[in-house]
Amino acid sequence: MDQAIQLLPGVTLRCFPDHRFKHGCLSVQLVRPMCRAEAAMNALLPAVLLRGSRKHPDLRAITLGLDDLYGASVSALVRRVGDYQTTGLYCSFMEDRFAMAGDQILAPMVDFVRELLLEPDLEQGCLRADYVDSEKKNLIATIESQLNDKRAYAMEQMIKRMCSADSFGIPRLGEKEDVAAITAHTLSAHYRRILGESPINLCYVGSAPADTVAALLKPVFSDIDRNYVNLPTQTSLCSQPGGSHTEVMEVNQGKLCMGFVTPVTIRDSGFVAMQLLNAVFGGGMTSKLFMQVRERHSLCYAIGSGYHGSKGIVTVSAGIDSAMFETVRQQILAQLEACRNGDITDEELVAAKQSLRSSLQATHDSPGAMENYYATGTLSGLGMTPDEYADAVEQTTAEQVAQAAGQLQLHTVYFLKGVAE
Amino acid sequence: MKEVFYPELAERVFWDTLPNGLTLAVVPREGFQKKLAYFVTDYGSIHTHFMQDGKDCEAPAGVAHYLEHKLFDMPRGEVSAEFAALGANPNAFTSYDMTAYYFSGTENFEKCLELLLEFVSTPYFTEQSVAKEQGIIAQEIDMTADNAETRVFENLMQAMYPEHPIRVPILGTRETIAEITPQVLEECHRAFYTPDNMILCVVGDVDAQAVRQIACRILPEKAAPKAQKQRQWQQIMTCQQQAVRDRMEIAMPMFQLGFKCEPLEKGETSIRREIIGDLAAEALFGESSQLYLRLYEQGLIDASFGGGFETADGMAMLTAFGDSDDPQAVKEAILDQAWQLVDQGIPEEDFLRMKRSSLGRRIRDLDSFDSVCFRLCAYHFSGFDYFNFPAVYRSVQARDIQDFIQQVVTKERCCLSVITPAHEEVSEHEPK
Numbered sequence: 001m002d003q004a005i006q007l008l009p010g011v012t013l014r015c016f017p018d019h020r021f022k023h024g025c026l027s028v029q030l031v032r033p034m035c036r037a038e039a040a041m042n043a044l045l046p047a048v049l050l051r052g053s054r055k056h057p058d059l060r061a062i063t064l065g066l067d068d069l070y071g072a073s074v075s076a077l078v079r080r081v082g083d084y085q086t087t088g089l090y091c092s093f094m095e096d097r098f099a100m101a102g103d104q105i106l107a108p109m110v111d112f113v114r115e116l117l118l119e120p121d122l123e124q125g126c127l128r129a130d131y132v133d134s135e136k137k138n139l140i141a142t143i144e145s146q147l148n149d150k151r152a153y154a155m156e157q158m159i160k161r162m163c164s165a166d167s168f169g170i171p172r173l174g175e176k177e178d179v180a181a182i183t184a185h186t187l188s189a190h191y192r193r194i195l196g197e198s199p200i201n202l203c204y205v206g207s208a209p210a211d212t213v214a215a216l217l218k219p220v221f222s223d224i225d226r227n228y229v230n231l232p233t234q235t236s237l238c239s240q241p242g243g244s245h246t247e248v249m250e251v252n253q254g255k256l257c258m259g260f261v262t263p264v265t266i267r268d269s270g271f272v273a274m275q276l277l278n279a280v281f282g283g284g285m286t287s288k289l290f291m292q293v294r295e296r297h298s299l300c301y302a303i304g305s306g307y308h309g310s311k312g313i314v315t316v317s318a319g320i321d322s323a324m325f326e327t328v329r330q331q332i333l334a335q336l337e338a339c340r341n342g343d344i345t346d347e348e349l350v351a352a353k354q355s356l357r358s359s360l361q362a363t364h365d366s367p368g369a370m371e372n373y374y375a376t377g378t379l380s381g382l383g384m385t386p387d388e389y390a391d392a393v394e395q396t397t398a399e400q401v402a403q404a405a406g407q408l409q410l411h412t413v414y415f416l417k418g419v420a421e
Numbered sequence: 422m423k424e425v426f427y428p429e430l431a432e433r434v435f436w437d438t439l440p441n442g443l444t445l446a447v448v449p450r451e452g453f454q455k456k457l458a459y460f461v462t463d464y465g466s467i468h469t470h471f472m473q474d475g476k477d478c479e480a481p482a483g484v485a486h487y488l489e490h491k492l493f494d495m496p497r498g499e500v501s502a503e504f505a506a507l508g509a510n511p512n513a514f515t516s517y518d519m520t521a522y523y524f525s526g527t528e529n530f531e532k533c534l535e536l537l538l539e540f541v542s543t544p545y546f547t548e549q550s551v552a553k554e555q556g557i558i559a560q561e562i563d564m565t566a567d568n569a570e571t572r573v574f575e576n577l578m579q580a581m582y583p584e585h586p587i588r589v590p591i592l593g594t595r596e597t598i599a600e601i602t603p604q605v606l607e608e609c610h611r612a613f614y615t616p617d618n619m620i621l622c623v624v625g626d627v628d629a630q631a632v633r634q635i636a637c638r639i640l641p642e643k644a645a646p647k648a649q650k651q652r653q654w655q656q657i658m659t660c661q662q663q664a665v666r667d668r669m670e671i672a673m674p675m676f677q678l679g680f681k682c683e684p685l686e687k688g689e690t691s692i693r694r695e696i697i698g699d700l701a702a703e704a705l706f707g708e709s710s711q712l713y714l715r716l717y718e719q720g721l722i723d724a725s726f727g728g729g730f731e732t733a734d735g736m737a738m739l740t741a742f743g744d745s746d747d748p749q750a751v752k753e754a755i756l757d758q759a760w761q762l763v764d765q766g767i768p769e770e771d772f773l774r775m776k777r778s779s780l781g782r783r784i785r786d787l788d789s790f791d792s793v794c795f796r797l798c799a800y801h802f803s804g805f806d807y808f809n810f811p812a813v814y815r816s817v818q819a820r821d822i823q824d825f826i827q828q829v830v831t832k833e834r835c836c837l838s839v840i841t842p843a844h845e846e847v848s849e850h851e852p853k
Contacts, residue, residue, distance in 0.1 A: 023785040070781030144672035253563040286505035298556035354508030
C-alpha cells in the first residue's frame with residue numbers, strides 16, 4: 001500500500017493524485033513515541049504555532065492570509081496511533097481550477113505551511129510567552145470540557161484504568177497538570193528537538209502530480225538541521241489486573257463502559273476476523289448489541305463497540321437507565337457469549353461484511369478519509385489498501401469470527417452512575 | 422427530465438417533477454463508488470398543528486421524530502437489516518422543519534433505493550411496537566438532556582420565542598411522547614408524507630432515468646391531498662426575556678447568544694438573506710475580525726467560539742456561542758462592535774476577501790455528498806436551487822451587511838443563554 005516518496009532522510013511524502021474533488025488536503029505529521037513526558041507538549045505545540053508566524057504575527061493576520069486563499073483552512077493535527085502520538089498541521093483548500101483566472105492556491109498554501117511550521121513569531125529566541133500561556137489555558141479548558149460529553153468522558157475513564165501500565169492510558173492531549181507545567185522555554189526546546197529528530201510524514205490528496213508536490217515540499221524541509229531517530233516498533237497492550245469501577249454524577253443517564261483485551265492487533269493475521277467480530281458484536285445497526293439490547297429489550301438508545309486494532313482492545317459503551325446496570329451488563333456479556341458459541345446467523349455475518357466493505361470502498365471518495373486511512377494505517381502497521389482489506393473481509397468465515405470472540409477477555413468495567421437532580 | 426448545468430461549480434443536475442408531485446434531483450458523480458440517496462419531507466417537529474379533511478389537528482410534541490423512528494418498521498419486520506444485507510447504511514434525522522431518510526452504500530444501489538422509497542411510504546404501526554419505542558426514545562431524551570450544547574440552545578429558544586413552536590424540543594418530552602399512539606402516527610404520515618410534499622435527491626455515479634423509473638414504480642401514482650400547516654405564529658422582533666440561566670455538570674460556563682431576525686421569505690431572497698447573515702457574523706465576530714482577535718487574546722473566548730445565521734420555518738436569528746468565563750462581557754463587546762461597524766462601514770477590500778473566503782468554503786463543501794443532498798433538499802423547500810449560490814454572492818454588497826447589522830444586532834433583539842458548572846456558585850441576578 002506504500003506509495004511513499006523519500007524526500008529526505010526520515011521525511012516521507014505520500015501522494016494520492018485525484019481529479020474528482022473540488023478540494024485537496026495536505027497533512028504534516030511529526031511522529032513521536034507516546035509518553036507522559038511529552039504528550040502535553042506535542043498537543044500544545046501546533047496550537048501555539050497557529051497563533052502567529054513572523055510574517056503573519058497574530059490570529060487575524062493568519063485568517064486574512066487564509067481568506068486570500070479562498071477560505072483555505074489550517075488546523076492542529078494531534079493523533080494517537082497505538083504507541084505513537086503525532087503532532088502537526090492539516091490543511092484543506094479549494095482546487096486551483098475553481099479559483100478566478102490566474103489565482104493559485106496549492107503553491108502559496110505550501111509556503112504558508114512552511115511559514116507556520118518553521119518561522120514562528122519568536123521573542124528572544126523563544127516561542128512567544130503570551131501565546132504559550134494563552135494556548136495552555138485553552139488546552140486545559142479543552143481537556144476539562146471532555147467532561148461535557150459524558151459518553152466520551154466515561155470511555156476515557158475506562159481506558160485510563162484499563163491501560164494504567166501502557167502508553168494507551170495516556171490521554172491523546174496529555175494530562176492537564178503536565179500542560180500547566182509547560183513554559184515558553186521548555187516548549188521551544190522541545191519544538192527544536194522534535195523538528196530535528198522526528199520522522200516527518202507528509203500526505204497529499206488532490207489534483208497535482210506527485211512530482212510537483214514533491215518539488216514544492218522538499219525545499220521546505222531541506223534547511224532543517226536534522227538528526228533523525230528511528231521509532232521503536234508498536235507493541236500490544238501491557239496490562240495490569242482489571243476490575244470494576246463506579247463513579248456517581250448528577251446526570252440523567254448512566255454510561256456503562258466495558259473493556260476487553262485480545263492478543264490480536266492490526267499487525268496480526270487474525271486482525272480482519274477481529275474487526276469483523278467487532279462489527280457482528282456491536283459495530284452498527286445490525287450488530288447484536290444494537291438489535292438485541294436496544295431493539296429487542298429497549299434497554300438503551302446509544303450502544304456500540306469499537307476495536308482499537310493498534311493495541312488489541314475492544315470497548316463497549318452504552319447509555320442506560322442507571323437502575324438497569326446489572327441487566328445491561330449481563331446482556332452485553334450474553335451477546336459476546338453468543339458470538340463465541342458461533343451463534344451468528346448468515347444475515348448477521350453478511351450485514352457485518354457488507355457494512356465494513358462499504359465503508360472501505362468509500363474511503364477513496366473523500367480526501368479527508370484517504371488521508372486518515374493512509375496516514376494512520378502506515379503508522380499502525382496496517383499493510384493493506386482499502387480494496388485488499390475489503391477482499392480479506394469477504395473471505396473471512398463465521399468460524400473465524402467465533403474464534404476471534406473466544407480471544408476476547410473482559411478486563412475492566414467502568415460505570416458512570418446517574419443520580420437524580 | 423431537465424438537465425441543468427452549473428459551469429462555475431462544474432456540476433450538473435437532472436431535475437424532474439413526477440406526475441404525483443414528487444421533486445426529483447439527481448447529481449451525477451462519475452468515478453465515485455459511494456452513492457447517497459435522501460428522501461425528505463417538508464415536515465418537522467414544529468409542524469404539530471395542521472388542518473386535514475377540514476379538521477383542526479393538534480399532535481403531541483415529538484411526533485415527527487417518533488414517526489421517523491417507527492417508519493423503519495414494515496409488516497415483514499424492521500428494514501435496517503434488509504439494507505445491511507445489501508451493504509448499505511440507512512439512517513434518518515428529524516429537524517425543526519424537515520424529516521430526512523437516507524442511505525449510503527457502494528453496491529446494490531437500485532435495490533436500496535426501492536427499499537428506501539417503500540418503507541418511508543408504508544405506514545405500519547402496532548400498539549405493541551409503538552409502546553416499545555417509548556423506552557428507546559425516553560433514553561434518547563435523557564441523553565440529550567445531559568448534552569450541554571443542546572440544553573443551552575433549547576433554553577435560548579424557550580426564552581426568545583414565547584409564540585413559536587421552536588421553543589419545544591424536537592424530541593418532545595417524556596410526557597408528550599406518552600400520548601403518541603398508532604392512530605396519531607398514521608394521521609401525521611397521511612398529512613405530510615404525500616409525494617408532492619417530498620423530494621428525492623441522489624448523489625453518485627447513477628443513471629438518472631433509472632432513479633426516475635424506480636420512483637414512479639414504487640410511489641403512489643397520484644398525490645393524496647396534503648394537510649395545511651397551521652403556522653400563524655406571532656412575530657415580535659424584540660426579546661421580552663433577555664437572559665436565561667441553567668446549571669449542569671460541565672467544566673466551564675457555556676453560552677449561546679441570539680439576535681432575532683425577520684423570518685425568511687421563499688425564493689432567492691431567503692438564501693440572499695442567509696449569505697448576508699453569515700457575512701455579517703464573519704464581519705462582526707468571525708476569525709478575521711478585530712473583535713475575535715481581541716476577545717481571544719483577552720481569554721474571553723477560545724477555539725470553541727463560533728456563530729452564524731440560523732433559520733427554521735418561521736424563525737431566523739444571528740447567533741454566537743462558545744465557552745467563556747464571562748459571557749456577558751462577550752455580549753457587550755459584540756453589541757459595541759456592531760455600533761462601530763455601522764458607524765465606520767466595512768472597507769471594500771475586507772468585504773471582498775470575506776466574500777471570496779465564504780464562497781470558497783461553500784465550493785469545498787460540495788465534495789461532501791451529505792452536504793450536497795442536505796442543502797439541495799433544504800433549499801428546495803425554501804424555493805431556491807442551491808447550486809445557483811455563486812450568483813447570489815456576486816449580488817451581495819458591503820452596504821447589505823451594514824444594514825443587516827444595524828437592524829438586527831441590537832440590545833432589544835438580543836437574548837443570552839448561559840449554563841454554569843453545577844459545582845460553582847452563581848448569583849441569582851443578572852449582572853449589570
